Every structure is written in structure tokens, then in C-alpha cells.
Amino acid sequence: xxxxxAPMEGLVDNILRDVLTRVGGIDWCVxxxxxxxxxxxxxxxYHKFGPELLNGAxxxxxxxxxxxxxxxxxxxxxxxxxxxCELGSEVIDLNFxxxxxxxxxxxxGAVLLKEPELLNEIVETVRRAVPAHIPVTAK
Numbered sequence: 001x002x003x004x005x006a007p008m009e010g011l012v013d014n015i016l017r018d019v020l021t022r023v024g025g026i027d028w029c030v031x032x033x034x035x036x037x038x039x040x041x042x043x044x045x046y047h048k049f050g051p052e053l054l055n056g057a058x059x060x061x062x063x064x065x066x067x068x069x070x071x072x073x074x075x076x077x078x079x080x081x082x083x084x085c086e087l088g089s090e091v092i093d094l095n096f097x098x099x100x101x102x103x104x105x106x107x108x109g110a111v112l113l114k115e116p117e118l119l120n121e122i123v124e125t126v127r128r129a130v131p132a133h134i135p136v137t138a139k
Contacts, residue, residue, distance in 0.1 A: 005029035007068055009100070014051050021063040028064045033095045035108065036071035036080045046087050057088035066137075070095040072107040074122045078129035085130050092130055094122065094138040 005012065005020055007030040017029045031050040034041070047053055052065040059065065067089040071077050081092045096119060098109030105111075112119055119138075127136050 002027040005063075007032045009033060009098075014049075017052070017063075017065070018060055021059040021061045024061075026063055028066060028091075029059065030066045030068050030093055033068045033070035033098065033103075033108075034080070034084075035103075036069050036073065036076050038073060038076055040076070040079045040083060043083070043087055046084060050089075053087045053089065057090060064090055066091040066093050068093040068095050069126075070098065070103065070108045072112060072118065072122070074118075074125035077122055078125040081126045081136070082129045085134050089134075091135045091137060092126060094126065094136065097139045 003026055005017060005026045005028070009032045012032060020026060021029060034046065034049050046067070050065055050067060052059055057065045067084040069077055069080055069084070069092065077094070084092060095109055096112050098104070100109065103109040123136065123138060130136060
């Protein structure tokens with residue numbers, strides 16, 4: 001069994017990830033969602049949410065960090081997923097579960113569950129954009 005430190009916007013930032021992974025018992029952790037709208041984000045933006053990417057995508061105690069993306073544009077998500085991999089993320093996690101109204105009203109998170117064809121297109125497009133050895137997960 002593996003234990004993940006799940007992301008929670010506004011709570012599980014790099015500081016809390018560092019503290020909790022130092023305590024031990026966590027196998028991997030995930031960034032807070034990185035919202036993707038209509039552009040390729042800069043490496044600096046990724047480092048803001050996941051400064052661990054500058055340390056081989058590991059916390060100070062060596063726990064792997066996964067990058068989580070949120071959005072509804074398959075091409076933009078794919079381009080950003082590829083960049084996240086270049087920056088060191090060993091897994092790309094797609095957020096299809098956030099229930100927050102502010103997220104859902106901009107076509108992100110759980111509201112996309114109403115559009116299964118779009119979900120499929122997002123997953124397929126992201127999968128094609130990242131190296132074959134990089135897992136793509138969706139929650």
C-alpha cells in the first residue's frame with residue numbers, strides 16, 4: 001500500500017509538503033492544481049507551485065512530487081503537461097474532481113464529469129504529449 005499526500009488548494013503547499021514528508025510515511029505528494037487556461041505557462045510559474053521541481057521533483061526528504069493540472073483545453077493541457085515533464089515531474093495528474101464552484105464555473109474540475117467526450121479527449125491528448133514512461137492519472 002502506498003500513501004499519497006493529496007493536494008488541497010490553499011493548504012497543501014510546498015511548506016506543508018516539506019513538513020509532512022519529513023515526518024515520514026508518505027510515498028508521494030501532488031502539487032496544488034495548476035490552472036491551465038489558454039497558454040503555455042512559464043517554468044517560473046511551475047516552480048511557484050512546485051519548487052521541489054528544482055530539486056529533481058523531490059521534497060527535501062526525497063519524496064517524489066507529481067504535478068496536477070486543471071483545465072478544459074486539451075491542447076493547452078497537453079503542452080503544459082509536456083513542460084511539466086521537462087521540468088522533472090515523473091507523473092502528470094489531471095484534476096477532474098474539484099467541486100469548488102469558482103473552479104467549476106470556469107470549466108475546471110468536477111464540472112467536466114458532465115462532458116465525458118471532452119474528458120476522453122483531454123486524457124488522450126495529454127497522453128500523446130508526454131513521454132511514454134510518464135504515467136498520466138486522473139482524479
